[in-house]
Amino acid sequence: MNEGDSSSSRSFLQVLLAVLGTLTVVLVVPFLQAVLLGGLMAYLVAPVNDRLSRRLGATAGAAATMLATTVVVLAPLLFVLAVAVDQAVALARGAELPDVAALESFLSERFGTSVPGAEMLVEPLGNAVEAGLRGLVGSVGGILGGVSTVLVGAVIFLFAFFVLLRDGDRFVAWIRAVTPLDAATTDELFARTDDLLWAAVVGNVVVAGLQAILTVVGFAVVGFDNVVFWGVATFLLSLLPVIGASIVWIPAVGYLLFVGNVPAAVGLFLYGSFVISGSDNVVRPMAMRRGARLNSGVLVLSIFGGVAVFGFLGIFVGPVVFGLTKTVIELLAEERADPRGS
Structure with a gap:
């Protein structure tokens, strides 16, 4: 096959890949x-x-x-x-x-x-x-x-x-x-993907699960009913940045004050501040020790953007996409700084 035929064949395959790839995405x-x-x-x-x-x-x-x-x-x-x-x-x-x-x-x-x-x-x-x-x-x-x-x-x-x-x-x-990449670059991408997945999935789920359990215990002690519902709500909200478990237990404190149960309100406030929300500062660094860290502003954007595009699973997918984008940019910058490595 001459050079012209090879170029034509490659161009046709690229067009065919674009068409079939688009159809595959539509199907999935x-x-x-x-x-x-x-x-x-x-x-x-x-x-x-x-x-x-x-x-x-x-x-x-x-x-x-x-x-x-x-x-x-x-x-x-x-x-x-x-x-x-x-x-x-x-x-x-x-x-x-x-x-x-x-x-x-x-x-x-x-x-x-x-x-x-x-x-x-x-x-x-x-x-x-x-x-x-x-x-x-x-x-x-x-x-x-x-x-x-x-x-x-x-x-x-x-x-x-x-x-x-x-x-x-x-x-x-x-x-x-x-993948048209050298082995070292491919290994780096896989390693960072693993770190991002660990941080986004394992780290967040561990922290949210712990806060949900602590919330259920606190609510059960002060006498709230339907603690399973409140535990699930706390778990889901704890997966989101900024919001966290406090959006569940703070209104509960307000309700206890409203009905006149001041001792229970004070106790739940202290428990929520130092135990439920405080556990985030202790457990999250341990759970995410392997994880690649993202800027807090980028993390918030990646999670809410991920939810908007992928639904609930975007909580985990969004940070991985942003983190991989950051990784690819860094790898390109390293290659440009050291062209001999290409």
Whole structure:
């Protein structure tokens, strides 16, 4: 094949790759959440899968790892989520709207005077609360109505999980073979990707899980009901930067003050400040010791941007994308500074 034919063939292959690559992306996007979740789970349990695969073989090891993960992790997690949803629905349906007479009595006791205009405040507030609660129950009903979509996503998740467990090493080897980079640069990219995944997934989940457990303990001690719901809410909110667990326990302190339980409010405030929120300063540096650090402003942008693009999993995917972008820029800068290494 002469040079002209080779150039034409290469150009055609590049155009074909662009077309087929675009079609592949279009096909995968509707199930991207399930595929990403399968990849994250495979990454988390990879050490267990490696040990089992050495003893049982690749296929049997992957199957055993997936079964163990389902029994030990996924099934209890789904049970907790089901209880949290049930408690959320019960909380929404059982919530009582503010009573005008009770509010006027409360304000009179606190401020020593009657507030005849309280009804004007309570009526729109009550309507807003009622609309919000109905919206919450309606959202739960909509989620339950999409069972078929959930089942399809679950099948794709399990398939991606199993395939990546069984063939993950071959997939990584294929990426190394087709990547037009030298071995040292490829190793650096894989190492930093591992650090970013560790920080984004393991570090954040450990911190959020600890704060959720501490919140449940504190709420149970002061006598709150529906602690599973509050624990799940704390866990999800603790994954987000800036917001954290304080958005759950601070309103609880305000509620305790509102109902006149001052000792419990003071106790929960101290416990929340020094134990729940304080645990972040102690545990996060330990959990993220392996992780590649991002500027706090970049981290906030990467997480919220990731959520906007990838949904809930963007909490983990966003920082990895930003971190890899930073890594590629640094590698390019190193190559430009030392052109002999290219």
